[in-house]
Amino acid sequence: MKGYTQKNWKTFREEVIELDGKVCSICGRGEPDVYLQVHHKRYVQNKLPWEYPYKDCITLCKGCHAAEHGKVPPKFGWEYVGYDDLGDLIGICELCGSSLRHQFFVFHENWGTMEVGTYCCDSLLDTEIASNQVDSKKRYENRKKRFIQSSRWKSSCNTHKIKQNKISVVISLNENKYYIAMDDFKGKRLFHTIDEAKEHVFKVIENGEASKYLEQHK
Template identity: 75%
Template sequence: MKGYARKNWKDFRDEVIELDGSVCSVCGRGEPDVYLQVHHKRYIPNKLPWEYAYTDCVTLCKGCHAAEHGIIPPRFGWEYVGYDDLGDLIGTCELCGSSLRHQFFVFHDRWGTMKVGTYCCDSSTDTEVASDLADSKKRHEDRKRRFIQSSRWKLIRNIHKIKQKKISVAIMSSDGSYRIAMNGTKGKLVFSTIDEAKEHIFEAIESGKAGEYLAKHKQ
């Protein structure tokens, strides 16, 4: 479309912005914090920019306007679709560029899937799903660390023992390796360190797999 330099367009633009409350219809910000523009929702051949119905136009800030045209990722309208723990700060947020360990996948129907960090996931999806998951992961890791270091572990005749969730756990060492027994049932897995064995026990009990395993061996 042509004619954006003409006074007719400036007058029409000012009218649309005033009708929209002089704020961006997406992010709610107004001048002087952002520069406001008018976006045409559709283009009609041979119509000049100011000849459109008000309903065909919407006020957007410069950033949201660029996102609407696919020049930059949209700020809003994303959906959380997944999570991955990279184990270290080796990922990069595709929205803000920060380094990531905890990587969240968000999807937008006009942009596709992106990998983002906790803050960008929450702000783009307008939820706290990433913060809640990150907090949950941290609590899980803290509980696991406290379980491994617990003073309730007793070393009796070269066997480390503890009772957790009514399960009697024993870790037996032999030739530098470790095996686990729960309620007297010996497991087949071999661990190279005592902490690896304790971590496996914690995850098995926490997930409920230990209870399922013991129930099967009762039958």
């Protein structure tokens, strides 16, 4: 069918979506979580897309719309491949069309690899692996923020000190760059800002790299 780029169709589409409460009539989700489309329940030869009565149309998200047309990936047999935090809503879920920040990669032998969001990943895998991953990421970011802003930091002149997980940390400013010392072991890496240095401290203590290094150099 032609005419989907014309103004009449855009107006008709908006009216149908408005009548359906701006949510998918099958899964109940709405924008910005998913991209909404209008599905024609039947097609009449030579009839333009906006010339149908409202009762012959229904609002569906991209994923549910694809299912109605039989263009859907398998429902079972998916495997978790990996995860990427894009940092902002710049990705697109290949299953439902929603914008996403947390991108999950799933694989099916009869379909290949697909990039999906949290909800779709959990649905395909029938697990909460994606939700748990996102929750874990959020908790990590919250801990990092609290560490960077902590009142436990003792600052004087060009030094900032704290004790974290029994490790004494000193961040010093020298020639407009910050360097880190842990338990008197001075690191080689330099940082442009104090927050960058604190973030690095949190990372290496959190993931155990700092403890491992200090143990090896006792």
